Amino acid sequence: MSITYLEAIREAQYEALREDPSVFLYGQDIATFGGAFKATKNLSKEFPNRVFDAPISEDAMVGMAIGAAVEGARPIIEMQFADFSSIGFNQIVNQAATLFWRTNVPCPITIRLPSGGTAGSGPFHSQSMEAIYAHYPGLVIVTPATVEDAYWMLLDSVKLNDPVIFCEHKFLYYHLKADQIGDRELPIGKARIARPGRHATIVTYSAMVHEALRAAEELQLDGYQIEVVDLRSVKPMDTDTILASVARTGRLLALGEAFPWGGVTAEIIARVTTDGFHLLDAPPMRLNSKDTPIPYHPNLWKSHRPTTSTIAAALRRLLRN
Amino acid sequence: MLLSRVLEEKLGSLYRAGGRIVGGVYLGKGQEAFSAALGVQLRKGKDIYGPLIRDQAGRIAFGEPIIDTVRTYLGAVTGPMRGRDGNIHRGRPKEGHMAMISHLGSLLSVVAGGLFARRLAGTLADSIGATSIGDGGTSTGAFHEGLNMAAVEKLPIIVSIANNQYAYSTPNTRQYACENLVDRAAGYGIEGVTVDATDLASCLKAFRAATARARAGGGPQMIVGTLLRLAGHGEHDDASYIPDTKRQGPSARDCLQVAEDFARDRGWMSSADLRELNEEVRRNVDQTVSKVSKEPAPDPFKENWQALSCAELVEGQHEA
Structure with missing residues (x-):
């Protein structure tokens, strides 16, 4: 069932x-x-x-x-x-x-x-x-x-x-x-730590949470523990949970499937750099789709949006900085 | 009609004097008969009314106190919009008076939605909805979508179209290509009539019949009133684009004058009665404006700056 x-x-x-x-x-x-x-x-x-x-x-x-x-x-x-x-x-x-x-x-x-x-x-x-x-x-x-x-x-x-x-x-x-619908855990407005870690934070939402978790698994093989924050609601955005995570890890990747100009990932970066600049050990990164309309053919579509491998590559760059 | 005309003249003069009214002033001069004839058919507390720009007369007839108008124009915190919105963008939705936004045609589906919810809740009874628009507003997608939906749902809604010949400065030859706007009613599968909107008696008759049809389950009713806007789009606009031929045409009759002549000819009111009524109305308007002028303007430090009703979901200010 x-x-x-x-x-x-x-x-x-x-x-x-x-x-x-x-x-x-x-x-x-x-x-x-x-x-x-x-x-x-x-x-x-x-x-x-x-x-x-x-x-x-x-x-x-x-x-x-x-x-x-x-x-x-x-x-x-x-x-x-x-x-x-x-x-x-x-x-x-x-x-x-x-x-x-x-x-x-x-x-x-x-x-x-x-x-x-x-x-x-x-x-x-x-x-x-x-x-x-x-x-x-x-x-x-x-x-x-x-x-x-x-x-x-x-x-x-x-x-x-x-x-x-x-x-x-x-x-x-x-x-x-x-397996079943579990109990209600958090109200609207609170983010969730989908995976705890200490080397870098991915802040994301919706389907990209699952891509981020897979990328975190991949990085685990290299010895990195990646924290994944699932925003749950993008407005209100739970800035406290984001900042607390960045305070633990010192590194931030803002990840979203939407187009790159402005948007949720830009908002995440803006909030962390204005309210938590001192928490960052490296410049924050963003990963979004490409800045074109969304393509039809699967070959193009898979390259248009962030995937486990592009997220993992971004994390490796972030961790090198 | 008279109260509307006198109130709007006062608002116009306050605007021209400068200082008191921030933003524009939008008058319904020439449309009072058409607007009021709908308003008087509606019952405040039972029916839902979505008036538009030139419906001061209809709003009064529906039961809006003129102090709401003055407070909204002056931005007083005591008014229904509390300085957060102004002039014609006002209402008390819980009393069935919807507060228009500036996007033409978009109130039609909202009024329809109120009726739809009542029907679901079993509280519709013989209540109806009504909304107004001009010739220009009929060109919007929202108007089409809303009217089509209201027709599909067979909702008791009056759609009053003041064909006042101009949308701001654009003549209606650039607005639609059918012979008469009422021809569209057939396309929506609803009833439609036209009326000489300069003539109060005709307007009353048309709206009385239409509201009765709607209350009896006849679905949406379109009424197209032919008239000429006797003012600019707003008081900033001298309407110099309206040619003299139009200004001297039959649509340019002043509906207030026509109604007064009608009442006098029938012996319902003498010239002296009309003068007295006029003076009483002026006193009422002056007293209202004077009262509101002494009321406090909104204070940005007392404003809570919260756009959500759920305060716990309002975000803090994330400013540098």
Whole structure:
């Protein structure tokens, strides 16, 4: 008996619908069909009139969730792919994110973004949007990397009285399995030490946590103990846990699958160098995807994003400095 | 209508005098009849209203006190937006008065969402939603997506389109290519009517019928009002791009004048009654402005600078 990351997301939505009658689901192909990835499989059967197929209108889907939230509902919006949330961008950053600040009325909506690259998905079905949304005040951005976090953080997101961008990684949907969903360990906003170490710290999130752990295994063979910090939520970002880790290791690699300009890895470096410059024994490093659209062919795609071997190579450079 | 006109004239003069009003002033002159005729059909506390730029009259008719308008224009902390947002960008969402953002068309789906949630919760009863837009706003993707979704969900929503001929300076010949905006209603599968928006009686009749259809389960209703904006886009704009032929055309009739003549002709009000009403309204506006002028401006040191309602998730300031 095991449960995948994708099943955990379905189970969390089941539980959210079961616990709270004000929760409903709105998204493309999510009712009878169960969603493009089956993240809502059977939910429309189990909860009649709570799970709705939406027209292909990401702007209107988010707008309707905002209006529903004002009326006391807690909608979960499924974007078919994170990439298409760009059509709903205005509603997310200008309407949802500003509502509480402007009117004192909270906006409890959860927007699920199936994120990140998988082989063969190409430029418009592979994007990671967390940095774009994290830039705007008024949003919470979570990026679960484990089956437990996919489950508990989704449930926590729905209960939160603020708009949450839930970045779930498509690469983890089927690959990542757990024997069972363990207990809730940490709240949103706290990072997790995914692997303790003392020679260098990798700060990362989402699917890259697993690449980082594999790279850390590789470096272990050379006698290096690499600490891996899983951010869990990129906003808020748990700066204290990052700084405490860098204080232990003196070396930092900020790792992300997203495009290199600005973004989460740049934010990590900025925080560590401004608040913890004295903790560093070597210049911090960043590793991101290449600065091109995400390629289609697997040969190109594998070289576009960070992989275990490019992360290991970066760590070796970092440790030489 | 009269209160709206007098209040907006006061806001215009405060703007021109300088100092008191930071930012712009956006008036609904010429659109009061069309706007108010919708507002009076709505019941505050029961219906959901998403007004736009030129809906001062509709907001008053819906039940917004004019002190909310003045406080928001002056940025007073006592107002609904507490200096965090200004002028026409105001509302009290929990009272069904949605606070517009500047992105045109984006309120339509929000009003629809409120109705959708009520239907799910079993509390919709005969409540309806209503939102306004201009000819320019109908060109946005958000307007299309929102109206199409509202139609698919068969929600009781009134979409009021003030075809005031100009979106800022752009004439509607550069905005749409169909003969009449109301032709689009058929494409959405909803009912649509046009009305001479300079004539209060026609507007009242049209909105009364449309709201009744919506309350009875008739789904979205589009009402296109033909008129001319009798002011600039804002008070910074002299609208010199509007040719004299338009200014002298039938759409340029002042709806307030038309309504006053109508009331006088019917013997409902004498000229003396109208004068007295006018004076009373002016006193009310002056007293409100004077009261708000004495109220405190926002203090940046008292502002909590938190954009999230969950305080525990607000990040500290990471500044050098």
